[in-house]
Amino acid sequence: MKVNETSVHFAQASTSDRSPLQQHLYLLGIKLRLQRQNMGNFFQQLKRHPTALLGAIVVILYILMAIFAPLLVPHDPFTGILGNRILPPKWYEGGKPEYVLGCDELGRDLLSRIIYGARVSISVGLISVAVSTVIGVTTGIAAGYYRGWFDEIFSRFADLLLAFPFLIFALGVMVATGPGFWNLIFALCFKGWVEFFRLARGETLSEKTKEYVEAAKASGQGHLTIMLSEIMPNIIHSVIVLGTLRMGSLIITEASLSFLGLGVGTRIPAWGSMISSGRQYMMNAWWISTLPGMALLLLVLSINLLGEGLRDILDPRLKID
Amino acid sequence: MRLARILERILVAIPVMLGVAIVVFFFMRLSPGDPVDLMMGEAGSVSPREMEALAREFRLDEPLHMQLYHFLTDLLRGDLGNSFVKRKPVARLVREHLPATIELAFGALIISLVIAIPIGIISAVKQHSILDRVSMAGAFLGISMPAFWMGIVLILVFSVFWHVFPSHGRLPFAVGLKTITGFYTIDSILTGNWSALASTLKHLFLPSLTLGAGTAATVARMTRSSMLEVLRQDYIVLARAKGLTEYAVVVKHALRNALIPTVTIVALQIGTFLGGNMIVETVFGWPGLGRLVVDAIQRRDFPLVQGAVIVYALTFVAANLLADIIYTFVNPKIEL
């Protein structure tokens, strides 16, 4: 009981003197205190959150699907038969049984493309979140720990990037560098790290005043060790939650950029470009855009459910015990 | 004191704005593509003299640092330059398009509030109920759907099949609204043109819904979780111990506290709404700043992109400041 009480008070105290942006992060679920938690009972906790578990399962299935895509696809996802242009799904009139979900505007098997598309969407999500996290967390911890000019420079830079409208920014990057997978990742990460930076910085600021950090200092640990072994493990869970929540929105951003004509843009199928190039067919061949849309929706939904669940699981305040 | 703080926020914003200006300047100049060449299109002939003349006119023949110098000195004088393509002062273009964007942003804001806050409250009060689960599931759907896709679906359903909302645009000319401020809702109220108001609101609805859906979802979830947290607080127990009815406890004592974070996040969302609506603007043929910028980026209309991004950044900073000010009003603990 005492544990929870102190953490609640702490959270309150820190809530009130946060800037709105930190509040935002906070309410996205991001102020987590992990005092009763280790990985062992993490999975047990996951079991008690059926939605999160479901999310996790779906995400894992998707990842497997992406990895084994070449083995799973019934047809060549890259080239189609022009004669099969906008072929409806098999259960529709005019559909062919071997093309379960029908074909797209170039007669390519939709199912195969959706399966393959998982690769791009998932790697876009994973890689850009991973890169943003690594950059944001290292700079954030350093800024929060050392303060001073380092903090000042990075915080101002972060402000600057935040003031840039994200889509315009990404669009600008894509226009400048041209479409392509890595360019897309670059565009997404260039600003994506800022949120992680702010989170890590804010958490470090509060973590730094914790007595166990003082204790480590008193026992003669160096700054780097304190950052790595005392502070980092305590903020990483917040980061994971933010990461999952952000992953969904980054995958959607990829789709949005495709809509503006600047996605991954090769013949490699990506859900974003499938949805956006298929949207013209919405009225006569809804499946071309809608089915990849469903695939995306399900993935983002699962990631969000997982993220939300993680937030609850990792936040002892939300637990009944 | 309060004024000093506001002043300070503004002062701090200046270097940020300057940074934004410089970044967007280099961004545009260093990205490939020649505005003059693009302007000439893929037809007809173009004389090299003509291209040179235009390049000179646009000051593109000068070295980069001189261009930057001109840009910054003009900027400090409040001059955003002339659009290459539209041949108009950028400031005017922005002024013409900003009201549409702001109106859409506010539409989205209001829709997300009207939907999200009650849902959040009810979900929290009736935690684990069917309603809670359904609305939270809906909220998740809201944030998991690409906006353009949702927009098209809404158009198909509400305009094509049911004919209840118009498919595009801001206000048909036939309504005959006299514009004063550029905000059609305000203008129609000012001129007492109620049919224009009705039409404006109808046009505003689908785009606002599309733009606001994601935020509504976020706000609903936030309201719910902050409400849940507030309901656990000691002062709620005290309110009950005073003998208040459950309704008074929730609406009077809990709600205002639960809204403290929500309101600030919502105010902050204005910035996102302003900067993130080009997709909605494109889908709904909404004549706002977002579409203007996307177009300008594609045409390498440097001054227009620069000007618009600076205005975006300004509105973002202003929205942030506004968020902070609102925050001080809902939360007595904070002195700005």
Place this chain on the structure above:
Amino acid sequence: MLEIKNLSTHFPTERGLVKAVNNVSLSLAKGEILGLVGESGCGKSMTLLSILRLVPFPGKIVGGEVTFRGCNLLEKKPAEMRTLRGQDIAMVFQDPMTTLNPVFRVGEQIGESLRIHGAMGKESFRRKYGENRKIAERKRVLELMREVGIPSAEERYLEYPHQFSGGMQQRALIAIALSCNPKLLLADEPTTALDVTIQAQILSLLEQINKEHGTGIILVTHDLGVAAEFCQRIAVMYAGSLVEIGPTDVVIEDPQHPYTIGLLRSIPKITGKKEKIKPIFGNVPDLAGLAGGCPFAPRCDFVEDACYSRDIPMRQITDNHQVRCLNSQGQNV
């Protein structure tokens, strides 16, 4: 005035059933101060909240009787219960920082009870504070604020809780509790969050209220010293159950329950010569899934097999001294 019989409040949790209040029987005479002592988590707060029927979810009052001035509160309708709360029975909470609503002005919060219970419409109030309810309410609130010792009440009336120091906040809470002249005041560790000198201020304030208005007070505390100095009777709780209850002097000087004894021995005494303190070994138990028998048995020096095997009843030692222990007699210190 108040008679609690076999009150039980349980929390179903993932770890098992938490019997936060387990068969507690108490009574309070008019104008009496009863101290309820015990360690953290032993169910003191839940006992108070059960009286008001404000046990938080998922807790439930599963049995017993709470008779206040002749009627059983547990059988009252919710609306009746509401009129009682704040008016006849008021509560002062442990942590003033979190108990005042941060977004409302202090004056307004103090006046709220008056408004809810329509106090300003009552004849006695009307006569004293005038007809205009708004003005009357303000007058009454200012009076209350002065009464509990909040200086410059006029200004403080318009301030927000965070502008108050801890001690002031606690006073404001007391003012809220006193606003309708309750017959019974439930004070849940009202001084725990405060400094010694401030604690002394608050406690003497409570003492004064008790004397002047004849308000009955249940004072919850974990500090035996506080209970010893301020209460006429002391009830000791351990793991959800009442283990000993009796007049203060008797409980302090002639404790019967091994837990009470241990508690007294582990407090350093401020007397001339240094006496070695003797801690109780072991830890405060987890309330979830407690086995039957005496919950103190694992830490008890005098434990017997029987202690584990059955529920131990309360035993009358003397007239008003009761103990829940099998072999309490002869265990005099």
Place this chain on the structure above:
Amino acid sequence: MAAAEPLVRTEGLTKYFTSRRSLVAKLVARQKDRLIKAVDDVNLAIYPGETLGLVGESGCGKTTLGRTLIKLYEPTSGEIYYRNQLVHEMRGKELTAFRKEAQIIFQNPYASLNPRKTVRDIISVPLRTRGLREPRIIEEEILNLLHRVGLSPRHIDSYPHQFSGGQRQRIGVARALALQPNFIVADEPVSALDVSVQAQIINLLEELQEEYQLTYLFITHDLSVVHYISDRIAVMYLGHIVETAPTTTLFSRPLHPYTQALLSAIPSVDKSFRRKRIILEGTVPTPLDPPPGCRFHTRCFAKLGDICTRVTPSLVEVEKNHFVACHHFE
């Protein structure tokens, strides 16, 4: 005792925190950075083997003083000597050596242990600072320490949340002991514990002191605890030391009005100790702008007059080893 060389000594030790004003506030409203005078001009000596109790109300600077002594904070001004060496000038090897000598035990057993680390991780940090490298030796040493503080070896790979408050505090003690220190600042080590557990820790600390000849600075606001454990007591009020005296002297003849009020306010089960309560008016002022002159004058019941509000009294020795800072005794 007093004849011996002090182990730790401070001269005019001052620690201010700055609450920064914004640039504009400075320029426009001409406001200066505000100073939180947490510790102000403190002269204190702690002798080897003794327990010095430090009491005072919340926010009066006890923790700050304790942390500054062991160089967790840099002092704003003044000197700290440890065995006649200047503490705040220590760097590198010297500092490591000092870290081994001086340790701290924190108030909050929940916040002072890193929740992500096992007991082994937590205790091995100071052991490595001590120069132990071999994992086997480290493990042996950890088990030793656990045994010493009354925890069983099976606890070695548990996480803090698996312990009760008292057990956690034992881990904190073990961590401090791991460096084999001479001097321990115990910052309210029992305040967060239940009454029945508090006694266990106090006894443990006493035993350890005997066993290792430790010197304690024992910070607390609980006067009965401080009475029990300390040899000498220093009373702090708003950053100043207002009175120091051997325990028995202080309890029998408190001189400073604040000390008197403090002692009278202790609720005690012990009837013989109860005195007439002195109820102080008002609350402790904030260290942001402490009152001028004697800092206690705003609440003092024995004010002399003008001098109290103008002149800061200095600590004078009124009788042997009994110092007080009050104009009554100037």
Place this chain on the structure above:
Amino acid sequence: GPADGVEEEEAKTLIVGLAQSVLTLDPAMHRDRTSETVIRNMFDGLVTRTPSMDIVPEIAESYTQLSPTEWEFKIREGITFHNGDPLTADDVEFTFMRILTEGAVDGQSSPRKGLLGSLLKVEKTDDYTVLFTFEEPWPIFLRMLPHQQIVPKNYIEEHGSEYFAENPVGAGPFKLVSAALDEEIVMERFDDYYGGSPEIPPVGPAHVDTAIFQIIPETSTRIAALQAGDVHIISNVPTHMVDQLEADPNIAVKTCTGTNFFSVSLDMEVYEPFKDVRVRKALNHAVDVDEIIATVMDGLAIRCPGPCIPGSFGYNDAITGYDYDLEKAKELLAEAGYPNGEGLSFVLDTQDAHKDTAEAIAQYIEETGIDVSVRVWDWGVLKPLLDEGGERAAVFSSWGNSTMEPHDLFEPKFVSKLDDVLGRGNYSRYSNPEFDELFFETTVLIDDNERIANYKKLQEILFEDAPVIFVYTPMVVEACSTQVERWEPSPDGRINLHRVGLKE
């Protein structure tokens, strides 16, 4: 009231949904088809085009070519601008000199100068006669002339160009009511309209009271708007929607030939193997253009067998195109030293809008064993790459040829890249001295028969050299509500509402 004198009860409003924003309403200040489409409803030119692409007088009454470099135009009398000013030779002279003179538009220069070739000056000879003088003969002058609209001299001199751009005054069938260029442009009938070109009946004022252009960038929305009845005419209908729209009883789909020449330019400098004509021919044989048209374009494109759009001036119909023959393609490749396409691999760049066809082309080429991948670019990024060389080989792109004159296509696309005028679109970096010589010879010819003969020759050369894969010209596909009368799309994409009516 309307021209036919019949009392109309309700004012008729015609709404057109456009895909792109209008950039300006000043006819001199853009190079943009959409802007021109809207502007030409408010401004008339000296000449105009019939739906079958013939040039007929509009404001001009007649014209004569006095010498290879001189043209004289007689202007119709009694034409007034929307503000009531009469249109005279002064206005015509002003219009053209405004474009020719650098900095003449409030200090800015018109980007339309290039559309006037080597025009030196325009002088009025009397109130209703003007003389155009060229530096050198420019045979496509008349065909280029419809792109220029006459603006009022006095009005602009009085108010300045900036004001004019916002309050345009022309001599066209509609006058402006209000303009929000990214939203909607509202025009009402100009009752004193002179009636337009007598060669295109019916002549007279416009039939609808109000004409509105609304900008609806998103295709799906545009179609939805038509289906919902929010607009009457929409441009840029995707070909695959045609069937479905035709099935709607309230909607009619209209098509006509287009003027965009689509081809895959094979860069011979950047990608060595393309130097070999056999490879280029092989690629032409490998792609089944007819099948692509039938499927990807839903039959709504016309194959360009050679380097010209069928129906253009001097079109050589002896050229029937490279037939689709995979074997032949493989043979040619083998001859060139690339059996089964081994050793050949390149990227095909394109823009988002054309990527379907590009992908289809790539699929066909891959059949020969060549490894092709498609990249989609923002045009702004791709263009400099095409100019500089860079890491690329082939590009699928279009070139506008609204004059339907080979000159206008050959000069930018196939003449050796000499300067920005010449070879501006020569992404193949094709350079054939024989071709160049004959081309320049032809440019100064005046006699149409000679020109036709030369153009046919030029087409043969290009066909044999195959610097590009010849693909198609997409048809203009527009759709309108069945309420709309007398409206036909025109090959240059112009939507002229002058004669369009609206049924009940």
